[in-house]
Amino acid sequence: MHKPLLVTEFLDRARRHYGDQEGIVATTGERYTYEEFGDRVDRFSTVLQARGIEKGDRVAVLDPNTHYHLEAAYGSMQIGAVHTPLNYRLTPDDFEYILSNARVSAIYADAEYADRIETVRDDVPTEVFITNDAENVEGDWEDFDTLLDETEPDVTRPEMSEDEVITINYTSGTTGDPKGVMRTHRTETLHAYLVAIHQEIQDDDVYLWTLPMFHVNGWGHIFAAVGMGTTQICTRGVDAEWIFDTVIEEDVSYMCAAPTVLNMLINYYDGEMPTKGDNEVRAATAGAAPPEATIRAVEEDFGWDLIHVYGATETGPLITTSNTPKLLASTDEPYAMKKKQGLGYLGTEVRVVDEDGNDVAPDGNTIGEIVVRGNQVMEGYWEKPDATEEAFNDRIEGYYHMGDLATIDEHGMISIQDRKKDIIISGGENISSIELEDTLFDHPEVADVAVIPSPSEEWGETPKAFVVPESGDPDDPGVTKEELTEFTRERLASYKTVRRFEFVTDLPTTATGKIQKYELREKEWADEDSMVGQG
Structure with missing residues (x-):
């Protein structure tokens, strides 16, 4: 039927x-x-x-x-x-x-x-x-x-x-x-x-x-x-006090919260205040992998169950979950496992493939791009057939390409390590680094610029611009960082405002002149566990 x-x-x-x-x-x-x-x-x-x-x-x-x-x-x-x-x-x-x-x-x-x-x-x-x-x-x-x-x-x-x-x-x-x-x-x-x-x-x-x-x-x-x-x-x-009050007054049992919201709640929590009404509480989080400390605080201090999920607008968005009680019970590091993006949803085929479209080894170490097929994946982009074709057929035909580079373990759990696309995910919002660069190029004192994600305790990651000043002198750039921040604030949505800048003599490039953002990211994220935002 x-x-x-x-x-x-x-x-x-x-x-x-x-x-x-x-x-x-x-x-x-x-x-x-x-x-x-x-x-x-x-x-x-x-x-x-x-x-x-x-x-x-x-x-x-x-x-x-x-x-x-x-x-x-x-x-x-x-x-x-x-x-x-x-x-x-x-x-x-x-x-x-x-x-x-x-x-x-x-x-x-x-x-x-x-x-x-x-x-x-x-x-x-x-x-x-x-x-x-x-x-x-x-x-x-x-x-x-x-x-x-x-x-x-x-x-x-x-x-x-x-x-x-x-x-x-x-x-x-x-x-x-x-x-x-x-x-x-x-x-x-x-x-x-x-x-x-x-x-x-x-x-x-x-x-x-x-x-x-x-x-x-x-x-x-x-x-x-x-x-x-x-x-x-x-x-x-939302604010932290209102969320806690509402959870108690309305007996809330379920919510979704980006890691930034979870951090806001953790920072507000005084260690003794009530955190739930008559119902047990579970919270789903996505947008960036929450740090293990965040997971521990939500589950042990609040007494809530945290569900980590992953996806993209193009995929429904949700395609994976780390809500796997049987696997979590089998490990000595359940918080480390919950931090992973997790297993594919029912009826969802999630793979990690190399540049030739072949599956990488399920060893938890070899990196490839996440691709997905599932009934929740989009029909395509509105009036953009070329972009649709590329999204579904880059490394392997018929799969949506997520643009995230990850490993996959023996259970099929994926863990994102880096991004292939020029996307910054700050507080759950996608920000195009190219859009930020285009905006900054309009400033007369900017000769060249590259924007990458920079680690942020509050937002997971936030835009940072490496600027070659028109003057050629990083010590006398002819414009202040505050002025450039205001320049982006006036021209972009508030969450896209660039607040971190570094003036440089030049940008790392290939022999053909292409900017090597990977080198900038490696330096910027040297003290982090991975090159994607954590919470």
């Missing part, structure tokens, strides 16, 4: 089985059952259709982790429109590129961020603008709640196929322009199934939204948590 895999089934299931159960705890204080939440979704779908939004149209969402984000996402997908979440830390120029590139027809933007869209409004194809507080937003915006109050739910669902694109998530690649990762009903559904299994999500879970919903659809939790009937606590931002 073949039943189409459609993302609409997640909310349908929640309404069918948990309609009278609390589903969404809003940042504004309201608490919605899944039936009440579903009714709001139906009304938003009706609003979109009344404004001409049809199957296949792109609908963007610019919002922190509020109930509006979830309602706009499901309200779009329910009519076959393509959910296109936006990173709220980007600049207006970034938004202009994405809205234009995806040819977005409608956008819901939280009032806190709507001004960044209003700035570029006349330069994008978007025609429908909705926010949660229209009275306090400049420009012609419609109010979300007013529209829902004025609308009777009369949504018409079009016929949909599991192979049709239903989400586009933009990711920072190795070049300046973001790439739109296309994901189908089928890939989103199967990834959500895998998340539910490997993160052990149940209907009695209370999930705290510390992970941004825009990050690959909240790692798929906008599907998995809804489908399982989990209670979800929405957020507008």
Whole structure:
């Protein structure tokens, strides 16, 4: 029997089985059952259709982790429109590129961020603008709640196929322009199934939204948590005191947290304060391998269970986990094993291959590139066939190439050692070193520059620029490091700001003039265990 895999089934299931159960705890204080939440979704779908939004149209969402984000996402997908979440830390120029590139027809933007869209409004194809507080937003915006109050739910669902694109998530690649990762009903559904299994999500879970919903659809939790009937606590931002208080008051049992969030909690913890309510707590972490000390603190001091997972926007994202109780019980160093990226998810083929596409020895020492095949892997990049072809066929045909260099052991557990791509992962955010270099090249006092990841206790890694000054003299560069920091801050999203600089006479190059970033990384990471960020 073949039943189409459609993302609409997640909310349908929640309404069918948990309609009278609390589903969404809003940042504004309201608490919605899944039936009440579903009714709001139906009304938003009706609003979109009344404004001409049809199957296949792109609908963007610019919002922190509020109930509006979830309602706009499901309200779009329910009519076959393509959910296109936006990173709220980007600049207006970034938004202009994405809205234009995806040819977005409608956008819901939280009032806190709507001004960044209003700035570029006349330069994008978007025609429908909705926010949660229209009275306090400049420009012609419609109010979300007013529209829902004025609308009777009369949504018409079009016929949909599991192979049709239903989400586009933009990711920072190795070049300046973001790439739109296309994901189908089928890939989103199967990834959500895998998340539910490997993160052990149940209907009695209370999930705290510390992970941004825009990050690959909240790692798929906008599907998995809804489908399982989990209670979800929405957020507008997080700090350590608030997280601990909410975990206790709401009996939170599950959350996702980048290593930077875990470090924030560890630094706040006083050694005696309560860390959980009536429920046991587990936390999934990704973005950088957490140090063993972080794992130990979370598990021994907080009494939480830490699940380390790994992936990329293009792969769902999740493809591996170190949550392997049987293997952990068989080792004398369980924290060292939990630090590894781990084993492939169910139905996921994860390999480490050499430059010829052959599997490296499973000895835990030989390095190759991680490649993956799985039902959660993307359909391709939006309108970038060449980039798609390269991503799936570089070393070996038919596998997505992760760009991470790793070892693999006798159990098939992978452990990342370095990166092949010019990507810096800082606090869970991908940053293109090439984009940073292009920006710095625009400064008149910069003659040449190379940007690499530098180890950071707070962020795992952070950008560092090696600058050859126009003056030719590192001791008298004609510009200060602080001025260059401000130069990048004014032109880039806040998390991309470069705060570390080193003025040099020249950069290491090959005989053909190509900059040898590897030499710079080796020097910068000489005192670290590996050349990738730890937490």
